[in-house]
Amino acid sequence: KNEVEQSPQNLTAQEGEFITINCSYSVGISALHWLQQHPGGGIVSLFMLSSGKKKHGRLIATINIQEKHSSLHITASHPRDSAVYICAVLNSGTYKYIFGTGTRLKVLA
């Protein structure tokens, strides 16, 4: 079992839909990082979380430390949100980064 698991692996949505991508982890962490990788390959850092919730535009990230779970929400999704979303955690014991395998999102117009 992977230490960081994302679900779903693939997601297709219609423009305007509310989207949720989940990340579960099995280790103690210092922080959790959400990344976005566009079809062209470029990577953008979306959020770095250690507790609670953060919001940036239409993106909201939450984390529940007790349940070892984080969600990334996209409101009013748009085709330009189509990308791979990657969750990464910083293991608080080893201080090493562990990456999820990513969720491939496609938003249709």
Added chain:
Amino acid sequence: DAGVIQSPRHEVTEMGQEVTLRCKPISGHDYLFWYRQTMMRGLELLIYFNNNVPIDDSGMPEDRFSAKMPNASFSTLKIQPSEPRDSAVYFCASSFGQLSNYGYTFGSGTRLTVV
């Protein structure tokens, strides 16, 4: 600021040759990360520096890989000798603080092909 600058964007080299990838982080950032991405293994952290000092290089696959950061504005990742299995996209990222609320800024990556 122009962001994190990586060079070259693409590199094709023959097996056995030395390859050097370069990264210029954002001015003022004190952390620099080198990542590798392949279809098989996804994104992996190879090594990271804090204030030019390597902190964790446990992700470096083997002795053929080495990374340096001689000053705050420049880092290199060297592979010698290169092998076809090193073919991947190599990303560099920098941040102000390891757990920065602003996250990391990634470069555009170097696509390495070893034939």
